[in-house]
Amino acid sequence: MSLRAAVLGHPISHSKSPALHLAAYAQLGIGISYTAIDVTEGLLPSLMGQIRDQQGWRGLSVTMPLKTAMLSQVDEVRGVARTLGVVNTVSFEDHNGTRKSIGSNTDVAGIVNAVRHAGSAAAPSAVVLGGGGTAASAVAALKELGTAHAQVFVRDTSRTADVRAAAESLGVDLEIRSLTDAARPTASADVVISTLPPRAADGLAAEVAALKTPTPGVLLDVAYDPWPSLIATVWQSGGGAVVPGLEMLLYQAVEQVRLFTRRGDDVNAAVIDVMCDAVGLPRRAL
Known part of the structure; x- marks a missing residue:
């Protein structure tokens, strides 16, 4: 029986996930195929119905705009995904x-x-740019990094349900403001996580540059x-x-490879290198 995995999203042609996963499976000597499947929220239930009826599936990587929609398509939600209401990985047992x-x-x-x-600070002052599903994951990550308060800057303050729910469930205090107010707080933060789409932060970048002040912290830009x-x-x-966002993509993919191959301890430094x-x-250097 051939083993399969895939990344789901819309659009998906730009995804680097196939290259990451296939390199890992080749290094591990495991014959798992991995493809990119373009699917919208409306078509997701039909696709998941097909996958349920097919043998050999080991896992699915889930990207935008499906991370919330996938919640209702799986048999069980575990760990922080249940807390956040955001699923980016489906594995099969x-x-x-x-x-x-x-x-x-x-x-x-x-x-x-x-x-x-x-090399971020132990308990950083933090800014999150964007308010969707990835921003919810960013809040959870900041909590793990020792942050109890974060400023969140969004293009539309009425569309922040995901990040608000995440913060409430995690006990993180949020200050939500318009992206137009973000320049000075962003420039001075210890950690900034931008979850905005490609080029959506260009205006803010110009404002930060115009301040002509140091930006001493760590910036993770999820868009790569x-x-x-x-x-x-x-x-x-x-x-x-x-x-770079590609580094975040790498480390989340490492965890997916461990789940999909069911050989967690074997996914080591040599696999990460390839x-x-x-x-x-x-x-x-780790």
Whole structure:
């Protein structure tokens, strides 16, 4: 029986996940195919129905705009995914001849590892740009990094249900403001996590540059194409550390590979090295 995995989202042609996963499976010597499937929220139930009827599926990576919609499509939601209401990973388990789909969230681990490896403060002052599902994962990651309060800047303050619910469930105090007010708080923060789409932070980047002040903290820009983003360029020129979104993608994919292969301890530094090589990501010293 051939083993399969895939990344689901819309649009999806830009995804680096196939390169990351296939490099890992080749290094591990496991024959799992991994493809990108373009699917909208409306078509997700039909696709998941097909997948349930097909043997050999080991896992699904879930990206925008499906991370909330996937909640109702799995048999069980575990861990921080249940707390946040955000699923970016589906794995399959067999119990007495019955296959069960499990929803989980590896975005949080991806953010935590990426920020820690960049040398963030133990309990950082934090800014999150954006208010959707990935921002909810960012709040959970910041909680793990020791943050009890975060400022969240969004383009539309009426569309912040995901991040508000996450903060309430985690006990993190949020201050939600318009993106037009973000320049000074962003420039002075210890950690900034931008979950905005590509180029959506360009205006803010110009405002930060106009301040002509140092940017001493760590910036993680989840958008990785095109790279470097304007805000990453401005941040680095101000003296701060920049973490590309590709690095977060790497670390969340590492956790997915562990789930999909069911060989967690084998997904080691050698596997991470080939995953980095597959997407041209320099390897940080851990």
